[in-house]
Amino acid sequence: MSRPTEPQKKAELVEKCLEVAIEAGALDASINAIAKRIGTSGRMLVYHFGSKQELERQVIARLEVRLREQLQSLQNTAVANADTVAESLLAMWQQFTAPEMQGWLKLTMDLNLRAMQGDAETQQFLERETQQWIESLTVLTQDEAVARSLFHLFQGVTLDFLTTGNAQRGEQSIQSFLATLKLVHPE
Numbered sequence: 210m211s212r213p214t215e216p217q218k219k220a221e222l223v224e225k226c227l228e229v230a231i232e233a234g235a236l237d238a239s240i241n242a243i244a245k246r247i248g249t250s251g252r253m254l255v256y257h258f259g260s261k262q263e264l265e266r267q268v269i270a271r272l273e274v275r276l277r278e279q280l281q282s283l284q285n286t287a288v289a290n291a292d293t294v295a296e297s298l299l300a301m302w303q304q305f306t307a308p309e310m311q312g313w314l315k316l317t318m319d320l321n322l323r324a325m326q327g328d329a330e331t332q333q334f335l336e337r338e339t340q341q342w343i344e345s346l347t348v349l350t351q352d353e354a355v356a357r358s359l360f361h362l363f364q365g366v367t368l369d370f371l372t373t374g375n376a377q378r379g380e381q382s383i384q385s386f387l388a389t390l391k392l393v394h395p396e
Contacts (some may be wrong), residue, residue: 219257222247223267226254227275234315236323266303269334272316276338279313285346294350297388298359302383305367308378314371355390362386 346356366379
C-alpha cells in the first residue's frame with residue numbers, strides 16, 4: 210500500500226480536524242491541542258496549512274460541504290416521512306435536536322459568535338449557509354417570506370435548545386408559528 214499523496218494527507222487532516230471541532234462544538238483550540246486530539250503534531254499541521262487561520266479556513270470550507278449534506282439528509286428524511294409541511298418541519302426539528310447533532314449545533318453557534326465579533330470570512334460563510342437554508346425551506350413551504358421566518362425561528366429555538374436542553378419548547382414554538390400561519394394562509 211502506498212503512502213497518501215500530500216493533497217490526500219491534507220484532506221484527511223482537514224476531515225479529522227473537523228471531527229474534533231464537531232466533538233468540541235468549537236474551533237477555538239490551539240493548533241497543538243488540535244494536533245494532539247487527531248494524533249499528529251502541531252508542526253505537521255503547520256507544515257500542511259501554514260497557520261492556524263488557514264487550517265480553520267479549510268475546516269470551515271469542509272464544514273460547509275458537510276452542512277449542505279446534512280441539510281439535504283434532514284430534508285429528505287423529514288419530507289419522505291411526512292404528509293404535510295408542518296409534519297416535515299417538526300420531523301426536521303426532532304432530527305436537529307438528536308444527540309448526534311449537538312456538536313454540529315454548538316459549532317455553528319460558535320461560528321455565529323465569531324461572525325458577531327466581526328470575522329468577515331465567518332460572516333460570509335454564514336451568509337451562504339443562511340441562503341441555503343432559506344432556499345431549501347422555500348422549496349418546502351413555497352413561500353420565501355415564510356421560509357425566512359422559519360429560518361429565524363429555527364435559529365432562535367436552536368439557541369434556546371442549546372442553552373436549556375429543552376427541545377420540547379422549540380417544538381411548541383414551531384407548532385405555534387405553524388398554527389399562526391394557518392390562520393393567515395389556510396392550506
